[in-house]
Amino acid sequence: MTTPQYTLVIPLKPPATAKSRLAPAVGALRPELALAFALDTVDAALRSACVAGVVAVCDDPAAGAELALAGAVVIPDAPAAGLNAALNHGAEYARSALGAGAVAAMSADLPALLPAELTRVLTAAHPFPRAFLADTQGVGTVLLAAGAGVRLAPAFGGESRARHAASGAVELTPLDAATVRRDVDTGADLAVALALGVGPRTLATLGRMQATAYTYSPDSRSGQVLLDDGTALKFDAAAFDAGGLRLLRPGQRVRIETEGEGGERRITLITLQTF
Ligand SMILES: Nc1nc2c(ncn2[C@@H]2O[C@H](COP(=O)(O)OP(=O)(O)OP(=O)(O)O)[C@@H](O)[C@H]2O)c(=O)[nH]1
Ligand SMILES: C=C(OP(=O)(O)O)C(=O)O
Numbered sequence: 001m002t003t004p005q006y007t008l009v010i011p012l013k014p015p016a017t018a019k020s021r022l023a024p025a026v027g028a029l030r031p032e033l034a035l036a037f038a039l040d041t042v043d044a045a046l047r048s049a050c051v052a053g054v055v056a057v058c059d060d061p062a063a064g065a066e067l068a069l070a071g072a073v074v075i076p077d078a079p080a081a082g083l084n085a086a087l088n089h090g091a092e093y094a095r096s097a098l099g100a101g102a103v104a105a106m107s108a109d110l111p112a113l114l115p116a117e118l119t120r121v122l123t124a125a126h127p128f129p130r131a132f133l134a135d136t137q138g139v140g141t142v143l144l145a146a147g148a149g150v151r152l153a154p155a156f157g158g159e160s161r162a163r164h165a166a167s168g169a170v171e172l173t174p175l176d177a178a179t180v181r182r183d184v185d186t187g188a189d190l191a192v193a194l195a196l197g198v199g200p201r202t203l204a205t206l207g208r209m210q211a212t213a214y215t216y217s218p219d220s221r222s223g224q225v226l227l228d229d230g231t232a233l234k235f236d237a238a239a240f241d242a243g244g245l246r247l248l249r250p251g252q253r254v255r256i257e258t259e260g261e262g263g264e265r266r267i268t269l270i271t272l273q274t275f
Pocket of ligand 2: 141155156157
């Protein structure tokens with residue numbers, strides 16, 4: 001049996017506006033994390049035996065440059081009419097400009113994605129003209145595939161599992177594909193993705209925001225944290241107040257926001273880590 005070959009279409013809003021539901025858990029690093037998820041998703045996808053290429057639909061120049069470095073063909077978000085229009089545009093481009101046969105739209109927020117699990121899903125999709133995989137919650141969709149010459153007809157957004165089923169696409173289930181189904185919209189989703197194991201870019205981005213409380217003086221509302229590489233970094237009362245905490249105990253895991261680099265790196269906010 002030959003291995004089916006799909007060209008994936010992956011949509012990404014400009015990171016500055018993406019992943020708004022993650023803001024309470026990750027604060028100012030949300031745009032960087034949204035891009036990290038997409039880069040890890042593209043990297044893992046391109047290592048699946050069933051993926052011939054990835055088309056990323058993204059209007060943001062900086063994000064687009066990084067997605068291209070990761071190996072995606074990046075195209076602008078035409079006609080700028082939302083997610084499904086972007087996916088239609090990506091699928092048409094894949095076929096007209098890249099000569100793609102089978103295409104699949106896939107979420108950009110799968111930081112735990114394993115290539116072998118994606119291979120399993122695309123192999124399962126291949127016998128059907130159109131097929132889809134629901135997200136872990138069973139409400140949305142993480143992947144919609146269409147065979148050569150078949151219109152993708154994406155209906156992503158909100159409760160898209162029901163829409164894709166009603167459109168005649170075959171639902172793929174059950175499958176051993178937890179990392180494909182694990183899209184990350186909230187801090188709770190991120191905790192589950194971390195337990196599955198996330199890609200290197202997501203891990204590095206999270207590493208910039210995580211630390212452990214080391215010392216804290218209630219009198220001055222200041223103290224020190226230990227970064228995960230063992231470096232100690234001080235925080236002052238302004239940073240403590242910015243995080244909205246009442247007290248801090250040594251050993252608690254914290255989320256920090258910083259400015260500057262190296263010896264100049266300074267904590268601007270410290271709060272408890274919630275994912
Ligand atoms: N290119 C493109 N991608 C989009 C558009 N709308 C949404 N997306 C992407 O489609 C996926 C699902 O989008 P949403 O659930 O609406 O947004 P999100 O950024 O994941 O998260 P929230 O802001 O929390 O809703 C994400 O990868 C988005 O970046 C669009 O108009 N154009
Ligand atoms: C766009 C979708 O997902 P989410 O809003 O969960 O990112 C979807 O599942 O169709």
